[in-house]
Amino acid sequence: MQYQAPVDDMMFLVKDVFSLTERLGDIADFADFDEDLYAAILEEAGKFATGVLQPINRSGDEEGCQYNDGVVTTPKGFKEAYQAYVEGGWQSITADPNYGGQGLPKALHVLIEEMFYSANTSFCLYGSLTGGATQLLQAHADEATKQKYLPNLISGQWSGSMCLTEAHAGSDLGLLKTKAEPNDDGSYSLEGSKIFITGGEHDMAENIIHLVLARLPDAPAGPKGISLFLVPKFMVNDDGSLGERNGIECGSIEHKMGIKASSTCVMNMDDAKGWLIGPPHQGLRCMFTMMNLERLSIGIQGIGLGEMAFQQADAYARDRLQGRANDGEAPAALIKHGDVQRMLNTMESFNKAGRALGVWLGSYLDETFHSKDQSKVKTADIMSAWLTPIAKAYFTDAGYETCTIGQQVFGGHGYVREWGMEQHVRDCRIAQIYEGTNGIQALDLIGRKLIGSKGEYLKVFLSEVNSDLVTMPDSAHKNQVSELLTELEQLSETIISRSASNSEIPQLVACDYLHYVALVTYSYLWLKMEVAAQGKLDQQSAFFFKRILTRTLGLKASIESEL
Structure with missing residues (x-):
């Protein structure tokens, strides 16, 4: 089945739900952009996704990346697709125009990334x-x-990679051992090995710029002793031309459950030349700029795969004849069976709310990076920090659930390669693991963002949502959202209070708490979409409130059992 880019649904968010041109209207960097431009870009992104990227998806999965003596070859068609990607300007969408970027909002880019x-x-x-x-x-x-x-x-002429993880350290970056020794010319010589490096080596770009975490000779122990270095695959001469090969090479690639056309590399550094980025021993702080954006991107991976799984499951359910419907029709299309409707509605509930949260979070990132209003920047920075772990973890947990539900709609055909559903499940599974496992995201939310701020981040979140709620017409769903927000505040205060005397509580309830906060957030976004749609989404919204939001009851009970 050919992917159908949901441009109308996306523009509904851009135009009607969040009114991006108004929301970002006081930011000079976005003053020249309007809804017609946003719609045109999304249309072209959809064409690129359907016409260039989808045709090499399954073949890329079957062929995978190949490794031979330090050289990684991507599957057939990937080099050509990458060249088209570069020529189309897709890499430069949000980048600074002073260096060749287009400077478009992140709130738009998350939608482009979902399509891809x-x-x-x-x-x-x-x-x-x-x-x-x-x-x-x-x-x-x-x-x-x-x-x-x-x-x-x-x-996009050059690509980038993020070199954090080491075999002995995993997610505990404080344990990393890669060393950086200063040279007389201001550069550093790096020695060490990194694993699980996405795009660490490939044949599509002429150079790869690695951003590497390492320790200086005088570095204190733990995460406060980490510095950040830029380590190019090929040295770059003063005139911009490429020089000799640097001492960073791919030792092997991983053979994985999914994302097989993405090169996941072991990168070895032997007298690799690098340059310090940011202050010494402040590398982890600098790297979080990249890590947080990657966490949102990986969250969008869950939405993108969930959307593709939904489209295929919905089309299959309309075409496949099986069993007897309630109206007596036999054989009836799967779509006429109540349990299949439940599955499809569940998938759509997650996808639409996740997409809305992606745009909402993207707009806060735009304010953080571009607004000159320091009050807005402070609020946007807190909201971005609060929503990022929710987006990464819940988009991918829900995305994986959505992909497996889609597989279930297909029955046995979902388990065999022919229909492509099993690839979505395999490709989505990693999203719950990399860029910080979802358990780590949950601990970040409850430990750093809730308890660490003494509830301040939650207060900002509640203030932002409640100030919007008062502008909405009265309804049963509005009352439901208001009650949940009050419940969230009370539950969070109890967690903060009880954690002061029992340090185990955050570990025990973190994942349930993140899912609870995510669903409360989704309820607000579904209400916001329901109001903006003026009746056209009432049935879908009702399904979310009746069948999905009720999960908060079990999550709350589970959390309270540990308090």
Whole structure:
């Protein structure tokens, strides 16, 4: 089945639900953009996803990346698709125009990224890492480094990677051992090995810019002793041309359950030359600029795959004849069976709310990075910090559930390769693991964002939502959302209070708490969409409130059992 980019649904969010041109209207960087431009870009992104990326998705999965003596070859068609991607300007969407970017809002880019993840998740990952590397350098590099590296990263002529994980350390970056020794010329020599490096080596871009965490000789122990370095695959001469090969090479690639066309590399550094980015021992703080953007991107992976799974399951359910319907029709299309309707409605409930949260979070990131109003920046920064772990973890948990539900609609045909559903399940599974496991995201939400801020981040979230609620017409769903927000505040206060005397509580309830907060947030967004749609989404909204939101009852009971 051919992917159908949900451009109308996306523009409904852009125009009617969030009114992006108004919301971002006081930001000078976005003053020249309007809804017609946004719609045109989304239309073209949909065509690229359908016409270029989807046709090489299954073949890319079957062929996978190939490794031979340090060289990684991507599947047939990927180099050509990447060249079309670069020529189409898709890598430069949100980047700084001063270095060749288009400077469009992140709130729009999340929708483009969703389409690309739907059509070809493995391919989309290469650009995602490059975009994160670009944003990190924009935020933390000196001007000379920006001039030297950003234009080619932004165009996509070069790609980027994020080198964090080491075999002995996993998610505990404080244990990393990669060393960086200073050289007389201001550079550093790096020694060490990194694993699970997405896009660490491939044949699509002429250079790869690795952002590497390592320790200086005088580094204190733990995460406060980590510095960040830029390590190019090929050295870059002063005139911008490429020089000799650097001492960073791919030792092997992983053989994985899914995303097989994405090269996941072991990267070995032997006297690799690098340059310090940001202050010494502040590398983890700098890297979080990239990590948080990647966490949102990986969350969007869950939505993209969930949307593709829904489209295929919905089409199959309308075509497949099976059993007797309630009206006596036999054989009847699967779509006429109540349990199949339940499955499809569940998938759609997650996809639509997740997409809305992606745009909402994207708009806060736009304010954080671009607004000159310091009051707005402070609020947007807190909202971005609060919503990012929710987006990463819940988009991917719900995305994986959505993909498996779609597989279930297909029955036995969902388990065999012919229909493509099993690839979605395999490709989606990793999204709950990388960029910080979903358990780590939950601990971040409850530990750093809730307890660590003494409830301040939650108060800002509640204030933002409640101030919007008062503008909405009265309804049963509005009352339901208001009650849940009050319940969330009370439950959170209890968690903060009880955790002061029992440090185990955050660990025990973190995942349930994140899911609870996510569903409360989804209830607000479904209400917001329901109001904006003026009756056209009432049936879908009602399903969410009756059948999905009730999960909060069990989650709350589970949390309270530990308090």
